[in-house]
Amino acid sequence: MNEGLDRRRFANLLAGTTIAAYVLVALGTAVSTTDGAATCTTWPNCSTDPTLGSLSGDHLLFWGHRVAALVTGLLVAASGLATRRIDTDRRVTSLVGTAVVLFPVQVVLGAAIVVGGPAVTNRIHLALAMVIFACLLVALVVTLEDSAREEVAGSVAPDRSPTGSETSTDGGSGDGPIRRDRPDDWLARLRQTVGAYLTFTKPRLMWLLCLVAVAGMGLATLTGASLDATTAIATLAGGVLAIGASGTFNHVYERDRDRRMNRTADRPLVHDLVPARNALAFGVALVAASMAVLVVWVNVLAAALTFAAIGYYAVLYTVVLKPNTAWNTVLGGGAGALPALIGWAAVTGSVGLPAIALAGVIFLWTPAHFYSLAIAYRDDYARGGFPMYPVVEGVLAARRHVMFYLGATLLATSVLGWLAGLGWVYATTSVALGAVFLRSVIRQYRVPTDEVALRSFFASNYYLGAILLAIVVETLVIAG
Numbered sequence: 517m518n519e520g521l522d523r524r525r526f527a528n529l530l531a532g533t534t535i536a537a538y539v540l541v542a543l544g545t546a547v548s549t550t551d552g553a554a555t556c557t558t559w560p561n562c563s564t565d566p567t568l569g570s571l572s573g574d575h576l577l578f579w580g581h582r583v584a585a586l587v588t589g590l591l592v593a594a595s596g597l598a599t600r601r602i603d604t605d606r607r608v609t610s611l612v613g614t615a616v617v618l619f620p621v622q623v624v625l626g627a628a629i630v631v632g633g634p635a636v637t638n639r640i641h642l643a644l645a646m647v648i649f650a651c652l653l654v655a656l657v658v659t660l661e662d663s664a665r666e667e668v669a670g671s672v673a674p675d676r677s678p679t680g681s682e683t684s685t686d687g688g689s690g691d692g693p694i695r696r697d698r699p700d701d702w703l704a705r706l707r708q709t710v711g712a713y714l715t716f717t718k719p720r721l722m723w724l725l726c727l728v729a730v731a732g733m734g735l736a737t738l739t740g741a742s743l744d745a746t747t748a749i750a751t752l753a754g755g756v757l758a759i760g761a762s763g764t765f766n767h768v769y770e771r772d773r774d775r776r777m778n779r780t781a782d783r784p785l786v787h788d789l790v791p792a793r794n795a796l797a798f799g800v801a802l803v804a805a806s807m808a809v810l811v812v813w814v815n816v817l818a819a820a821l822t823f824a825a826i827g828y829y830a831v832l833y834t835v836v837l838k839p840n841t842a843w844n845t846v847l848g849g850g851a852g853a854l855p856a857l858i859g860w861a862a863v864t865g866s867v868g869l870p871a872i873a874l875a876g877v878i879f880l881w882t883p884a885h886f887y888s889l890a891i892a893y894r895d896d897y898a899r900g901g902f903p904m905y906p907v908v909e910g911v912l913a914a915r916r917h918v919m920f921y922l923g924a925t926l927l928a929t930s931v932l933g934w935l936a937g938l939g940w941v942y943a944t945t946s947v948a949l950g951a952v953f954l955r956s957v958i959r960q961y962r963v964p965t966d967e968v969a970l971r972s973f974f975a976s977n978y979y980l981g982a983i984l985l986a987i988v989v990e991t992l993v994i995a996g
């Protein structure tokens with residue numbers, strides 16, 4: 517049997533095992549936060565099994581968890597056997613071996629929970645499930661990297677960035693803006709100017725950031741606080757104005773670098789469609805409007821947190837971190853996480869643990885979101901002089917970080933569901949979309965093209981969007 521083919525098959529088996537282990541963690545968390553556990557109080561057979569007619573979402577979660585445990589157990593055993601049969605890295609052998617040893621312990625702990633063991637068993641069971649998932653994920657990354665190195669050695673041509681670095685121009689060589697011809701017709705000029713101001717506000721990011729804030733508001737209602745329409749609308753309006761303001765400052769500060777990058781060379785300030793001074797004034801006006809809306813119709817804490825978010829993105833990220841350190845994305849993730857606290861604060865006037873957990877999910881998700889895009893646009897970022905992680909550390913290291921941050925995001929999502937007591941809508945959404953997101957990043961190793969990396973970037977947005985929507989449905993529709 518061909519050794520390379522064997523290793524490839526092993527990588528596929530390990531990928532399937534890792535995805536199954538994630539599904540198990542997510543379903544297990546959901547079972548422990550719902551009435552699913554009450555479905556069955558004996559083990560291994562289920563004398564309290566309900567009739568099919570009375571099956572609810574909670575029952576399905578319980579049975580889904582059992583089936584997932586069986587399937588994952590078989591896959592873990594198969595992976596363990598495979599490490600003995602083929603020549604794998606020592607780290608892979610010990611990590612998979614750890615999962616093989618821990619799995620039966622998990623089965624015993626799971627049985628103890630079913631028959632009514634002490635409450636702490638539940639926590640240990642969840643923690644151990646996460647350890648098994650982490651072991652498999654790290655083993656998978658090592659395996660995929662090894663086979664990627666083997667496949668690249670001697671053969672494949674380097675990926676081309678969609679920016680096509682070999683043939684692209686750098687957008688001009690002078691320091692000043694490139695003037696794009698302005699139309700003669702006043703209506704067309706007006707349309708172009710309005711379009712420029714709209715572009716400053718980065719509208720494409722808004723839906724997801726707004727959804728973070730709405731999910732924060734939804735989680736807050738689980739405390740018993742009520743959410744009225746004025747608070748919801750004013751929080752979103754203040755948030756949209758604030759995102760617009762910080763996006764505008766980002767456009768102003770980065771206008772010289774933007775002109776050197778193909779992805780951003782079309783931005784309005786690069787073409788002097790609006791004077792930078794006017795853009796700055798627009799940004800300041802948006803900050804003032806945002807603060808006014810939030811102070812008058814929401815509360816001072818929400819306004820203060822929003823002001824901090826603007827400063828975080830426009831100054832800390834844009835001016836300090838982005839041009840100076842490869843940690844810019846990781847540390848910059850805090851800006852996007854703040855809307856979770858803003859949403860919660862708008863409803864409660866304080867900051868609570870589930871909101872911090874949601875902020876943690878966004879913080880961990882950010883590198884998994886952005887590094888895939890940065891991999892695809894690495895040549896462009898290098899031209900712009902930004903020390904993005906794939907530019908400084910290379911594609912393989914960036915892909916490894918995408919995998920690790922994604923793993924951490926998936927686990928944090930489960931912790932959030934557990935802390936907030938979210939139910940089957942959230943569980944099934946995180947299982948389905950989490951598996952899709954994980955599979956799309958694993959595919960980057962198999963097909964290391966920029967198109968596949970970009971697909972992971974979009975998968976990151978769909979994943980987070982779906983999770984947030986599930987929180988909104990659970991908190992504002994089902995519980996509300």
Ligand code: HEM
Nearest residue numbers: 720721722724725728844845848849852853878882886977
């Ligand atoms: C350091 C943090 C982040 C960085 C560096 C980053 C970077 C980027 C970049 C460069 C784009 C492409 C923009 C374009 O070409 O117009 C983008 C798109 C996007 N980002 Fe992020 N992002 C970050 C955080 C976030 C956060 C926190 C959210 C929301 C929770 C978010 C949501 C989106 C969305 C929805 C898109 C648009 C995708 C599309 O075009 O459909 N990003 N991001």
Ligand SMILES: CC(C)=CCC/C(C)=C/CC/C(C)=C/COP(=O)(O)OP(=O)(O)O
Nearest residue numbers: 721755758759762766825826829851852855
């Ligand atoms: C409530 C509030 C004010 C929140 C602000 C948080 C915020 C706007 C976070 C988004 C961060 C983001 C999309 C960065 C884009 O990267 P980039 O700026 O590096 O992208 P670019 O290369 O396209 O300029």
